[in-house]
């Protein structure tokens with residue numbers, strides 16, 4: 360296994376920030392660590408990067424135990440949330456900076472490498488621009504290029520898109536994924552944005568209260584969440600008690616009809632969302648959400664009595 364984490368734990372005072380996690384990551388994957396604020400995502404990333412010393416556990420990268428190694432000796436790079444660029448330097452200056460220490464390469468080789476990386480992240484022509492004159496999206500690309508030019512075995516990104524507005528985030532998301540695939544590099548990024556994690560990653564690690572709740576592909580986690588926490592954190596879900604059992608039904612799997620159904624309910628509200636409408640349906644003592652695509656389907660109104668059917672349900676033990 361390329362990256363192997365075993366029993367990793369860290370306490371701050373009496374709070375277990377990371378409570379004994381195991382994680383295996385194959386080479387060339389883009390993995391996101393997702394979870395609510397304070398669940399231990401950043402502490403996990405910082406322990407991999409070497410900026411926080413674990414209380415126990417081990418981290419092995421490409422066959423080498425890096426648990427006790429200082430950050431600068433680890434064969435990896437971290438892109439921080441605030442990018443940590445040198446504000447008084449140019450784009451080229453920032454990207455070339457780390458390469459100055461690569462004494463086994465000639466100056467010519469290093470310059471070429473930096474220029475290639477500038478091209479790869481789409482900043483050609485901006486080599487001599489000062490960092491302070493760049494937009495947030497451009498600064499994020501410089502930070503990415505500055506890390507990638509050092510050929511790290513692993514790239515760690517801490518909330519890489521959180522400083523960008525919604526539209527730019529979508530674009531930079533695509534760009535990071537494209538660069539990752541082009542270089543075949545292994546990346547781990549931390550986010551609390553489930554849409555970001557789902558759309559970019561090969562594998563999603565869902566954390567809660569210092570522990571890993573589930574690891575899987577975006578599809579696997581969405582369709583087969585192991586518990587209520589994961590189901591609720593990734594997308595929306597209706598939780599329904601059926602006798603002793605608790606089942607989960609995604610809103611897109613709730614069908615409503617004019618016919619008599621096994622379950623009956625009343626439409627109490629509807630929210631038009633463009634391509635679909637969210638219907639809130641009161642059934643017995645609970646309110647269910649149904650996402651119904653607009654266009655081909657019947658339009659229901661508040662007060663309509665409807666039949667309810669579930670196309671797919673997820674069973675939970677508790």
Ligand SMILES: Nc1ncnc2c1ncn2[C@@H]1O[C@H](COP(=O)(O)OP(=O)(O)OP(=O)(O)O)[C@@H](O)[C@H]1O
Pocket residue numbers: 371372374375376377394395396397398399400401402403551
């Ligand atoms: N240096 C520190 N000193 C004391 N407590 C800390 C420190 N760093 C983190 N913690 C605590 O450890 C827990 C996990 O924090 P961490 O930053 O890893 O969570 P997170 O999931 O990254 O949260 P966020 O999404 O808000 O950044 C929190 O309770 C936090 O308050």
